[in-house]
Amino acid sequence: MHTKAYAAHNATSPLTPFEFDRREPTSYDVEFEILFCGVCHTDVHRVKDDWNSTKYPVVPGHEIVGRVTNIGDKVTKHKVGDVIGVGCLVNSCRTCEACKDGLQQYCENGNTGTYNSVDPIDGEITKGGYSQYGIAHEDFVLSIPENLNPAAAAPLLCAGITVYSPLKHWGVGPGMKVGVVGVGGLGHMAIKYAKALGAEVTAITTSESKASDARRYGADDLIISTNPKELDSHKSSLDFIISTIPVSHNIQPYIDLLRRDGTLVLVGVLSPVEGFNAKSLMTKRRSIAGSIIGGIQETQEMLNFSSKHNIEPEISLISIEMINDAFDHIQSKDLSHRYVIDLKESFK
């Protein structure tokens, strides 16, 4: 299937119009017209080759909502006309322990990313949702609940699941004090989910200007992390902290905010972080952990939870021509919500 798209051809040039052919569909494939795609900070890292593993030309986008246009003869989970979602994964080995446990994000044989991966079906580099049409195996296609706005549902497929999964894994609920570091795409969803799960939420931000947004998303308390006095007065006060900071940083101030038995989960930074004092873990039996997206079953659970509790991201709709400005704005860190690209409108 021939599709229009936007691609980056190297780490320093802007994204520009690009066209390519999607692979031939198999019996298990769902083909879809892409309606919306969220703009994740990972897309920025990937285009700029922050992790030295970008395969150019790269077509980013892994928060995809589309409408099914065609299905293979063995597809049973979706039908033509359905509004569907595709997140960060389009395949995995299905045989390793992680896959058998429904944790495709931890596939031991290497899962297939929605973009920048080698597609096991045709050997080509996968290309993401900054495009007109998509294709994926039905097992990796999610159902978007009817009451969710399709544009707002898009960021749930990465930002939503990335914070929902650890909140559930570490049993966040009533009686717990939760800190969310970084009020951006992931962080603003973490505030909403932690609140919906019954926790008391403290937003921890470097941007004083985001205070009112954080409160509107549900934060009960706020720490301006650039102010040492505010960090000091909240020492040993939180049971669980999720950090979405996208760059290498000193994690000690966040460890110090944990109570006894508290856990700091890193979901933002994918590079080495500065050293920390092991004693600060021992003296309060604190833990540091990490987490990456979520499995397919849990992603559907998160979509259904969002539908039931009316949880949607705050979004600004943009056209694909605005993508380079959106990247600049994300890097300036003053965005407290998510950009979503209206692809149907963009490629009309």
Ligand SMILES: NC(=O)c1ccc[n+]([C@@H]2O[C@H](COP(=O)([O-])OP(=O)(O)OC[C@H]3O[C@@H](n4cnc5c(N)ncnc54)[C@H](OP(=O)(O)O)[C@@H]3O)[C@@H](O)[C@H]2O)c1
């Ligand atoms: N683990 C996973 O599965 C997974 C999934 C998706 C994304 N990610 C990663 O998560 C990170 C966040 O993604 P996002 O889309 O939420 O990004 P985002 O919208 O840019 O939000 C990140 C927030 O972190 C804070 N921040 C930014 N730079 C900072 C710095 N130098 N020091 C301290 N705080 C800083 C800012 O919040 P304040 O202004 O409030 O301080 C910013 O709004 C990215 O690195 C992305 O690659 C990981």
Ligand SMILES: [Zn+2]
């Ligand atoms: Zn993402």
Ligand SMILES: [Zn+2]
């Ligand atoms: Zn596997």
